[in-house]
């Protein structure tokens with residue numbers, strides 16, 4: 127694990143960590159703390175960060191980081207985050223979801239948030255397995271995945287969330303790798319700074335149930351190394367399609383696939399007004415008069 | 419003349435609802451109290467729609483079966499409503515569409531076509547005809563049309579005039595020297611009550627009969643300062659509301675049974691995470707899709723028991739628009755004070771019927787909830803005497819606000835420790851005791867009719883109007899339960915003490931309130947249940963009560 131100058135232990139909590147030894151969630155947790163602290167150096171206020179998580183191994187992250195948080199329910203990170211952001215657009219709302227959360231249980235929310243360009247960041251801990259429920263296949267597990275619910279191997283084709291997110295209208299679509307913390311931190315900071323819906327899929331080997339670390343280490347390459355044009359929709363889709371989430375073939379690009387600017391959902395809904403502590407003179411009498 | 423009932427019937431798309439509303443407003447401006455019942459199937463064009471407009475000198479909150487004036491746009495209307503017609507009923511019909519042995523013939527469709535008027539002006543023609551039949555000054559009709567119609571004013575005026583000129587004068591409805599009152603539907607009153615109690619965000623996915631709350635808030639966004647959001651589904655709706663509440667904004671969701679079923683997991687989270695959020699559950703006929711545009715009180719036990727696990731909630735059921743306004747405001751304030759979910763139970767009959775409504779805006783107040791004042795050291799689930807921890811919202815310097823769906827310690831960190839779990843469950847349970855003490859000072863139960871009668875009618879929700887009127891007429895007592903959770907046992911013990919007969923009256927097939935009463939040690943002696951998806955009318959209920967107690 128890369129050690130950094132910044133002392134992120136000020137964001138530690140007293141919660142007892144219950145991840146497996148060697149779990150890549152530790153890497154993500156460390157990177158998130160550093161990214162947050164580095165962003166506070168750039169002017170963001172620590173009290174304005176709100177972390178939202180679903181349910182799964184990944185979701186425990188909010189217990190381990192001493193910031194505002196909402197530990198919600200399985201698959202529902204995005205609507206909770208949307209509500210928080212609508213209530214107070216000053217807040218930096220970052221959601222943490224498992225692949226089970228985001229791609230199985232809560233996929234409707236993911237597509238809707240991308241379409242509406244809700245101004246939140248969503249980080250997917252894609253270990254390609256339901257880990258906390260002891261290892262069943264998810265929407266990004268490869269065909270033939272052997273888990274307790276599919277002892278003969280899963281039959282279903284995985285889908286490509288990067289492609290789905292670009293097609294659904296997300297304005298920031300990236301993939302990173304928990305095995306490369308420096309890359310992850312760069313991407314994460316950019317995602318948080320992006321105005322609009324930021325989607326960051328993090329490939330996360332699960333040391334207990336699904337560990338393609340060797341495959342990832344061989345196949346992963348960085349989009350920044352090939353001068354990828356992230357404002358080009360077609361190019362972004364083409365890069366996204368290079369890997370179909372199989373466990374044997376394809377080069378796996380990481381980095382920012384696509385980034386554009388578009389009016390956010392909150393801007394459209396709130397039209398410059400605010401909900402928190404808003405003081406408007408309500409015109410009840412006028413309404414009641416209309417009803418006579 | 420003490421009262422009058424008018425029915426307009428025709429196909430969906432003919433603007434029956436609008437016509438009924440116009441007549442109601444005319445009566446209202448004439449000093450009469452009105453109640454409008456709307457009956458429509460789940461379709462957009464065709465079928466049979468009707469509105470019953472009842473006007474009376476005394477305050478009313480229900481309709482009767484018998485009709486004094488019937489406007490039939492088609493033959494179906496006459497066939498379907500045959501039983502409502504007697505010798506005295508004035509029948510107005512279009513001879514092109516309909517045949518009838520007697521009555522007033524007005525060739526409504528033909529006239530409208532001849533004058534090249536838009537077809538929806540048939541309703542203003544009916545308004546004009548009503549005014550003439552009842553000898554109401556046409557000037558009032560003109561004024562009403564000018565106020566209501568910003569578009570097609572000329573056409574509507576012409577149609578009303580034609581109706582007025584073609585109809586004969588038969589009766590004489592006296593003008594009463596009473597100020598007109600706002601005419602509100604239950605849903606409008608719910609929305610106003612919530613807005614008055616500080617609502618800022620309404621989140622909903624359309625579902626009859628709750629949908630018009632969404633429309634109302636969207637229409638009056640600038641006047642009420644309430645934003646509306648229509649998300650991808652009901653699950654998102656409730657979680658957006660809970661996210662906003664966590665961040666400090668009063669929010670509410672509204673739906674019917676099916677949507678509420680989808681919200682159950684989040685309802686339970688609101689209990690565990692102590693999120694203040696208000697649910698409007700407007701019942702329709704279930705199970706499942708059931709009969710979408712008709713009424714039933716089938717979800718009382720569902721509202722009380724929805725959501726997994728044990729947690730405290732507040733459930734209240736207004737019976738009319740006045741109560742809908744007060745109770746919604748009161749419960750929204752209570753859910754913030756006690757940091758728990760609340761449910762307002764309405765149904766099609768209350769949500770979509772129109773009532774002359776007297777409300778005092780000052781009576782719904784917004785109290786500041788318990789807020790954390792210190793700089794730092796915040797614990798979201800701090801143990802306190804009454805179980806209520808102070809609120810702080812994200813964005814406040816030096817305070818970390820951790821909400822969670824897991825069982826947790828005071829700070830909001832997950833716990834699986836036996837002692838801590840029990841302590842936190844006890845903390846939440848304490849809130850119930852504090853809440854009950856507060857409710858003891860509120861009107862959890864209302865008593866009407868002859869308060870000394872040993873015969874007691876008991877009910878909840880939208881049957882209030884019909885039961886109040888029937889109790890007065892029969893000189894018996896009527897007990898309406900406004901708060902169903904916490905269940906006001908303390909109050910019922912007083913008002914049911916001397917009862918010889920407790921007759922449970924409900925718009926469902928099993929008598930859900932009776933079941934609850936029994937579980938609290940009360941003994942309803944009889945049940946009068948109606949479950950044909952229609953509300954009780956006063957005459958019908960009186961007949962049923964006579965059959966029971968004869």
Ligand SMILES: Cc1ncc(C[n+]2csc(CCOP(=O)(O)OP(=O)(O)O)c2C)c(N)n1
Nearest residue numbers: 181182183184200224225226227256257258
């Ligand atoms: C509504 C609901 N269904 C099922 C579960 C059980 N459950 C807990 S975690 C989980 C899967 C988690 O998978 P993922 O989101 O990928 O997280 P991971 O554990 O892999 O980090 C499931 C199905 C639940 N908590 N809630």
Ligand code: SF4
Nearest residue numbers: 146149183257332333
């Ligand atoms: S099961 Fe996998 S994801 Fe969960 S803690 Fe262990 S290594 Fe991490």
Ligand SMILES: [Mg+2]
Nearest residue numbers: 224225226255
């Ligand atoms: Mg997973």
